[in-house]
Amino acid sequence: MNLPSRVKLVEVGPRDGLQNEKQPVPAAVKIELVHRLQDAGLTEIEVTSFVSPKWVPQMADNAEVMAGIARKAGVRYSVLTPNAQGFEAALKTRPDEIVVFAAASEAFSQKNINCSIAESIERFAPVVAAARAAGVYVRGAMSCTVGCPYEGEVAPAQVGYLAGLMRGIGVQHIGVADTIGVGTPLKVQRAIEATLKHYDLADVSGHFHDTYGQAVANTLASLQMGVWQFDTSVAGLGGCPYAKGATGNVATEDVVYLLHGMGIETGIDLDKLIDAGQFISDFLNRKSGSRAATALFNKRLG
């Protein structure tokens, strides 16, 4: 086994985690969540998205949230930008990184960003160029790399095709997302393999939603291929408004528990992370979606 000795987690709870929440979450709560996450040792935080507020009302306070964060040295803050309009608004808030997001399935591309895959690439190309010219790092996300809520199973060739397009327009890092959490380890490995034809291992990350309870297994399967970067969401928050029924990303606490248990370093303080998860779960008035956080929290109570 070719396991990495250190793993980098990108905390996507403030963005992927909260974007689907129906109840308004005040900017102050989002900012406090980011502060707690950085205090827990997360060094990469996906804060918000500069998408249309008509499509995703919960992210309408994007600029306010970015402005309210007391930035910590060594922490990188990223935001989603679907088009030039979003990028221009985002740039004013000084992100370290932007994320352009495309889908491996045509139907999901239409539902999520209202254009075809080819059109999305055309839209991203000038955004990627402008970001790089401004010294902002560009990450790409590929949705539906194993399954699509509208088209069913997605072939690895479609993932490879999209990865090639993203590479072609200068996207520097690529995330392989199982948006609806239907993937199982071998399918996820095939999607990653297809991606590795276009990107180096060091520029690939996994993004696994946990709808079918497979996300920890899929994380392990990726680790076994040498992948060492993952998007995770505190308390397992989240879901995509255009992927009905899909639950949140794999919980950050569960992945940290997995990694530390295997002797793999993350730089994260699990106790502080559990407190951050408890903070947002209390605000949302629901139980944490993390099994490890729940177990450890109950143990604390004795």
Ligand code: HMG
């Ligand atoms: P559209 O309606 O085709 O856009 O939406 P348009 O260019 O025709 O503009 C229509 C209106 O939207 C105009 O306003 C624009 O100003 C406005 P109006 O004149 O009608 O008042 N507009 C914007 N406003 C603010 N910010 C912008 C922006 N762009 C246009 N950036 C668009 C196209 C891409 C904007 C829309 O489809 C959209 O916002 N989609 C975002 C959907 C989304 O956020 N999905 C969730 C994130 S992706 C995800 O979760 C997956 C991921 O986690 C990986 C995985 O798990 O798979 C990343």
Ligand code: MG
């Ligand atoms: Mg997602």
